[in-house]
Amino acid sequence: xxxxxxxxxxFYPESVALIGASNQRNKWGYRILDNIITGGFxxxxxxxxxxxxxxxxxxxxxxxxxxxxxxxxxxxVVPVRSVPETFEACIEKGVKAAILxxxxxxxxxxxxxxxxxxxxxxxxxxxxxxxxxxxxxxMNRGIRLHAxxxxxxxxxxxxxxxxxxxxxxxxxxxxxxxxxxxFSKYVSSGNExxxxxxxxxxxxxxxxxxxxxxxxxxxxxxxxxxxxxCKKVALKKPILVMKAGxxxxxxxxxxxxxxxxxxxxxIFDAGCRQVGVLRCESLDELFxxxxxxxxxxxxxxxxxxxxxxxxxxxxxxxxxxxxxxxDVTPISERSISELGRFLPPWWSKGNPIDxxxxxxNRNEVFEAxxxxxxxxxxxxxxxxLGIGLILEQKRKKGYTLDETEKKMMDAEMKxxxxxxxxxxxxxxxxxxxxxxxxxxxxxxNPLFKKLREGGVLVYSDPDRAAAVISAMYRRxxxxxxxxxxxV
Amino acid sequence: MDIIKKALEEGRTSLSEYESKLVxxxxxxxxxxxxxxxxQEEAVRAAQEIGYPVVLKGCSPDIxxxxxxxxLWKDIRNDEEVGQAYQDISxxxxxxxxxxxxxxxxxxxxxxxxxxIRDPQFGPCVMFGLGGIFxxxxxxxxxxxxxxxxxxxxxxxxxxxxxxxxEEVRGMPPVDQDRLAQMLVDLGHLGLxxxxxxxxxxxxxxxxxxxxxxxxxxxxxxxxx
Numbered sequence: 001x002x003x004x005x006x007x008x009x010x011f012y013p014e015s016v017a018l019i020g021a022s023n024q025r026n027k028w029g030y031r032i033l034d035n036i037i038t039g040g041f042x043x044x045x046x047x048x049x050x051x052x053x054x055x056x057x058x059x060x061x062x063x064x065x066x067x068x069x070x071x072x073x074x075x076x077v078v079p080v081r082s083v084p085e086t087f088e089a090c091i092e093k094g095v096k097a098a099i100l101x102x103x104x105x106x107x108x109x110x111x112x113x114x115x116x117x118x119x120x121x122x123x124x125x126x127x128x129x130x131x132x133x134x135x136x137x138x139m140n141r142g143i144r145l146h147a148x149x150x151x152x153x154x155x156x157x158x159x160x161x162x163x164x165x166x167x168x169x170x171x172x173x174x175x176x177x178x179x180x181x182x183f184s185k186y187v188s189s190g191n192e193x194x195x196x197x198x199x200x201x202x203x204x205x206x207x208x209x210x211x212x213x214x215x216x217x218x219x220x221x222x223x224x225x226x227x228x229x230c231k232k233v234a235l236k237k238p239i240l241v242m243k244a245g246x247x248x249x250x251x252x253x254x255x256x257x258x259x260x261x262x263x264x265x266x267i268f269d270a271g272c273r274q275v276g277v278l279r280c281e282s283l284d285e286l287f288x289x290x291x292x293x294x295x296x297x298x299x300x301x302x303x304x305x306x307x308x309x310x311x312x313x314x315x316x317x318x319x320x321x322x323x324x325x326x327d328v329t330p331i332s333e334r335s336i337s338e339l340g341r342f343l344p345p346w347w348s349k350g351n352p353i354d355x356x357x358x359x360x361n362r363n364e365v366f367e368a369x370x371x372x373x374x375x376x377x378x379x380x381x382x383x384x385l386g387i388g389l390i391l392e393q394k395r396k397k398g399y400t401l402d403e404t405e406k407k408m409m410d411a412e413m414k415x416x417x418x419x420x421x422x423x424x425x426x427x428x429x430x431x432x433x434x435x436x437x438x439x440x441x442x443x444x445n446p447l448f449k450k451l452r453e454g455g456v457l458v459y460s461d462p463d464r465a466a467a468v469i470s471a472m473y474r475r476x477x478x479x480x481x482x483x484x485x486x487v
Numbered sequence: 488m489d490i491i492k493k494a495l496e497e498g499r500t501s502l503s504e505y506e507s508k509l510v511x512x513x514x515x516x517x518x519x520x521x522x523x524x525x526x527q528e529e530a531v532r533a534a535q536e537i538g539y540p541v542v543l544k545g546c547s548p549d550i551x552x553x554x555x556x557x558x559l560w561k562d563i564r565n566d567e568e569v570g571q572a573y574q575d576i577s578x579x580x581x582x583x584x585x586x587x588x589x590x591x592x593x594x595x596x597x598x599x600x601x602x603x604i605r606d607p608q609f610g611p612c613v614m615f616g617l618g619g620i621f622x623x624x625x626x627x628x629x630x631x632x633x634x635x636x637x638x639x640x641x642x643x644x645x646x647x648x649x650x651x652x653x654e655e656v657r658g659m660p661p662v663d664q665d666r667l668a669q670m671l672v673d674l675g676h677l678g679l680x681x682x683x684x685x686x687x688x689x690x691x692x693x694x695x696x697x698x699x700x701x702x703x704x705x706x707x708x709x710x711x712x
Binding site: 220222223224227255256257258259260261262264266267268269270271273274481 | 500501600602603604606608609610612614616623626628629630631632635638639642646685686687688690705707
């Protein structure tokens with residue numbers, strides 16, 4: 001089986017057949033077709049339905065056989081009992097790849113499992129690869145292929161995802177859209193009857209459009225192969241994993257002390273560390289990290305400089321950094337005296353650099369602080385806290401801003417350009433966090449919007465920011481380590 | 488390896504301490520000097536050859552908890568004590584087949600544990616952690632999937648909370664970490680090369696001076712592998 005051609009058909013089809021297409025708008029056979037059309041797919045689309053003449057403005061065919069052209073990819077939404085005959089029709093037609101949306105297989109019990117296994121055997125014999133069953137579709141943003149149940153159309157970017165849960169996948173895509181993050185590919189792998197998580201990760205590893213790989217897992221069918229693939233791919237690209245089911249497992253029947261201590265989750269965790277996979281604890285962490293990797297350079301060391309508008313958050317940030325193995329390092333006398341030229345006399349004179357609610361020239365002060373710390377090689381990353389609040393002042397109706405206030409607002413808005421400029425100049429990460437609860441609507445804050453357009457997210461608290469820096473530093477360490485092993 | 492093959496053919500589910508250490512030694516894992524004896528005379532001769540003080544243990548694949556069964560005599564300093572210990576152990580073991588193990592007495596304050604388990608999903612995995620009675624109480628351990636490289640082993644050391652026990656501490660010299668790392672690498676190979684090995688406990692590994700030495704060991708076998 002020439003898998004290369006199969007994967008080409010799965011992700012870059014020139015023709016797609018939707019088997020089980022429907023004119024009824026409350027059917028997935030309609031919704032998926034609508035998403036393919038709305039998504040802007042440029043290839044040929046063939047709705048298959050045995051009684052309809054036309055669906056969603058496209059000529060419908062009563063069966064695959066009736067389609068005059070070859071079909072690369074079949075999207076299957078027929079009822080479970082019709083799936084075997086649909087597979088046979090696909091094999092006969094020479095289809096190379098399929099997305100089996102239909103549920104009701106291995107997830108419902110032994111009978112479903114047998115059916116699923118039989119299908120997999122037939123697919124192998126017939127030279128078809130397929131995702132699913134029980135999945136919510138596939139996306140390849142580069143060719144505007146949205147063969148998916150959900151109507152989410154993120155912008156194009158470097159992130160590719162494979163998820164065992166379509167539900168969780170949807171949640172990540174939705175966050176991505178809301179935060180302006182770009183995606184390349186999305187696969188809902190469902191029951192993983194044939195194509196497994198690691199097969200998709202392996203493909204992403206070779207895919208020039210994918211730079212960051214994220215995956216959501218509930219179980220791994222072949223753990224050894226999973227880690228072999230990850231080991232190979234993680235040398236080139238970061239892999240972010242969220243694995244649920246930490247609490248299950250428990251003690252195994254063992255005759256040795258070693259055996260009684262080793263829970264399946266400890267083993268999975270160890271494997272991740274070993275092959276350089278970044279395991280995330282929550283969807284927030286997964287998303288935060290993916291966003292940061294999209295735009296931020298990796299920190300080349302554990303030293304963090306904290307620049308904060310107020311004291312308490314600086315303290316929380318220090319704790320969060322230290323807890324995660326980062327180093328809120330003391331700064332040199334030389335830098336302290338250089339910083340003193342830009343800061344009010346009452347500043348903290350150390351790391352964290354606390355502006356103590358200083359309101360004047362904030363943009364210039366932030367820029368000077370970050371530049372001095374980076375230029376003098378005091379720190380490897382910056383955590384910048386408490387920006388944008390000034391833009392949220394409540395005003396009475398009819399209140400007009402005076403010149404001073406206007407200047408203050410303009411200066412705050414300039415912080416976005418400052419951060420983006422410093423990222424490029426010093427090639428060191430600047431991670432920002434602000435208490436988003438203090439903002440009317442964080443997504444509408446003009447400063448955050450501007451930063452988001454530049455690819456920088458503002459995190460909701462220092463702990464999340466510290467988690468991001470720490471994971472990025474682990475990624476840096478692993479990439480160094482793998483370099484030293486490279487032949 | 489003949490010992491494992493033979494034990495599996497006999498339908499056994501574990502190797503004795505003596506057999507386990509023979510297997511480990513073939514993987515270059517340093518083990519205590521020891522002799523298996525079947526009489527008091529042999530025991531005395533073995534003790535003299537190994538050099539006092541020695542330890543006497545009941546040794547049988549059926550016995551996995553020697554301390555609890557009173558089958559362990561430590562710090563034996565002369566021929567007479569060897570005689571007493573031998574008699575006591577063989578009386579207690581009279582219902583079981585097995586022999587008595589005469590072993591060098593290793594001095595060292597620091598006890599570590601090395602282990603191996605065969606995970607149904609991830610295959611053989613090696614473990615490193617604090618040894619002795621602390622292994623199960625504190626669970627201060629770290630795992631990796633076999634095969635591991637030396638760098639992996641060095642990272643495992645750093646992952647346990649008690650990492651500093653490997654450094655120079657309270658007048659004790661730093662542990663030879665390269666040697667310890669190599670033991671974990673070799674243990675991984677043992678797991679990969681023998682499907683029939685289900686679990687391995689090497690506990691304690693006592694640090695004698697700077698050198699780690701396997702003082703007790705247990706290899707658990709899997710019949711259906």
